[in-house]
Amino acid sequence: MANLTIEQLTSFTGTPQNSDLIIIHDGNNAKKITYAELLTKIFSGSTQLVATGDTFSLTGHIIPTSNATYDLGSAEYKFRSLYLHNSTMYLGETAFSETNVEDSMEIKNISVPTSPTSEGNKGDVVFDDNFMYVCISQNSWRRINIDTSW
Numbered sequence: 001m002a003n004l005t006i007e008q009l010t011s012f013t014g015t016p017q018n019s020d021l022i023i024i025h026d027g028n029n030a031k032k033i034t035y036a037e038l039l040t041k042i043f044s045g046s047t048q049l050v051a052t053g054d055t056f057s058l059t060g061h062i063i064p065t066s067n068a069t070y071d072l073g074s075a076e077y078k079f080r081s082l083y084l085h086n087s088t089m090y091l092g093e094t095a096f097s098e099t100n101v102e103d104s105m106e107i108k109n110i111s112v113p114t115s116p117t118s119e120g121n122k123g124d125v126v127f128d129d130n131f132m133y134v135c136i137s138q139n140s141w142r143r144i145n146i147d148t149s150w
Contacts, residue, residue, distance in 0.1 A: 015051045113141045 018036035025031075050057045064070045073079045086098035112128045113120060113135075120135035127133070131143040 015053075113143075116141050 016035045018034060020035040021032050022035060022038055023030055023032050050059075088095045088097045090096070108124045108126050110120075110124065110126055112126050112131070113133055117139050118141060119139055120141055122135055122137050124135035125132065127146070129148075130146055132146060133141050133143045135141050
């Protein structure tokens with residue numbers, strides 16, 4: 001990799017070498033670090049990041065060094081697609097998996113609505129002995145008669 005000026009840092013070609021230097025600047029101080037040192041700080045154990053053209057291949061886990069500190073993407077710069085195996089994904093303490101997302105309908109433990117405009121959130125579903133109630137939008141309910149002779 002050649003020496004580049006800040007203005008030339010719009011794109012790179014080639015494969016980074018372990019000895020390539022990267023300059024990190026926090027607005028006040030600059031520090032130089034080799035590509036190999038950077039990977040060692042980011043990845044641990046048997047994890048490797050291999051650059052091939054415009055693709056980075058990962059072998060191993062990505063585990064941050066601090067809890068709930070780092071982002072993947074931003075409000076302005078989002079990832080287009082996220083491909084996951086059918087294992088579990090966690091959002092806070094809530095677990096999502098292929099099975100529980102595809103096969104679930106949540107029955108809320110709330111009182112049945114007393115009118116079509118009772119308080120409720122889209123997706124709420126509740127039952128009583130005669131009806132199933134479905135909230136189709138904020139504070140807007142529909143009810144379905146339950147056939148008890150079935």
